[in-house]
Amino acid sequence: GQSLEQPSEVTAVEGAIVQINCTYQTSGFYGLSWYQQHDGGAPTFLSYNGLDGLEETGRFSSFLSRSDSYGYLLLQELQMKDSASYFCAVRVNTNAGKSTFGDGTTLTVKP
Amino acid sequence: DTEVTQTPKHLVMGMTNKKSLKCEQHMGHRAMYWYKQKAKKPPELMFVYSYEKLSINESVPSRFSPECPNSSLLNLHLHALQPEDSALYLCASSQVGTGSYEQYFGPGTRLTVT
Numbered sequence: 001g002q003s004l005e006q007p008s009e010v011t012a013v014e015g016a017i018v019q020i021n022c023t024y025q026t027s028g029f030y031g032l033s034w035y036q037q038h039d040g041g042a043p044t045f046l047s048y049n050g051l052d053g054l055e056e057t058g059r060f061s062s063f064l065s066r067s068d069s070y071g072y073l074l075l076q077e078l079q080m081k082d083s084a085s086y087f088c089a090v091r092v093n094t095n096a097g098k099s100t101f102g103d104g105t106t107l108t109v110k111p
Numbered sequence: 112d113t114e115v116t117q118t119p120k121h122l123v124m125g126m127t128n129k130k131s132l133k134c135e136q137h138m139g140h141r142a143m144y145w146y147k148q149k150a151k152k153p154p155e156l157m158f159v160y161s162y163e164k165l166s167i168n169e170s171v172p173s174r175f176s177p178e179c180p181n182s183s184l185l186n187l188h189l190h191a192l193q194p195e196d197s198a199l200y201l202c203a204s205s206q207v208g209t210g211s212y213e214q215y216f217g218p219g220t221r222l223t224v225t
Binding site for chain 1: 151152153154155156159167201212213214215216217218219
């Protein structure tokens with residue numbers, strides 16, 4: 001099976017930088033994805049790491065260390081609209097892209 | 112078009128009713144998924160279809176019956192549900208193989224079982 005750990009809540013101020021960590025234990029690890037979900041909305045794909053290192057997409061970056069079973073999502077220049085839940089998701093090695101989601105981190109951005 | 116649509120948005124049903132949830136995508140994705148999400152919890156995978164064939168069933172009770180009539184449509188047939196089945200039901204789609212890590216989610220159907 002798979003297990004993922006991420007902090008339940010994070011609070012930061014507008015303009016700041018925040019890092020959301022995710023550690024995982026799984027067999028057949030293929031990659032780590034990050035999704036954002038606003039209250040009442042659907043999850044939206046943010047980033048994916050299949051190899052070690054940093055992936056950058058605008059204000060969001062994601063990092064993976066396969067040897068440490070660890071990844072993080074880095075959000076820069078925080079905006080109020082970034083207040084949402086953030087899920088890391090482990091993809092196991094199947095063609096259909098089966099993913100198991102962590103419990104989620106609720107990010108609150110304050111003015 | 113990068114949209115996954117789901118109908119209905121809200122559904123209230125009794126424990127003896129039969130209803131269906133519908134999902135549609137026109138992105139040419141050949142993998143489609145059903146997830147269940149309770150409040151303040153992550154999405155939980157229920158079923159995966161790959162090339163219109165059921166490839167994963169996460170030990171879901173038989174009162175949930177998925178169907179994939181073609182590559183664009185995914186249904187979830189509901190029968191004799193329990194109040195604890197009340198949740199947000201999310202449909203998602205993705206490519207198969209390379210690129211399948213990025214799943215596109217629909218807005219969900221909020222189901223209440225009375």
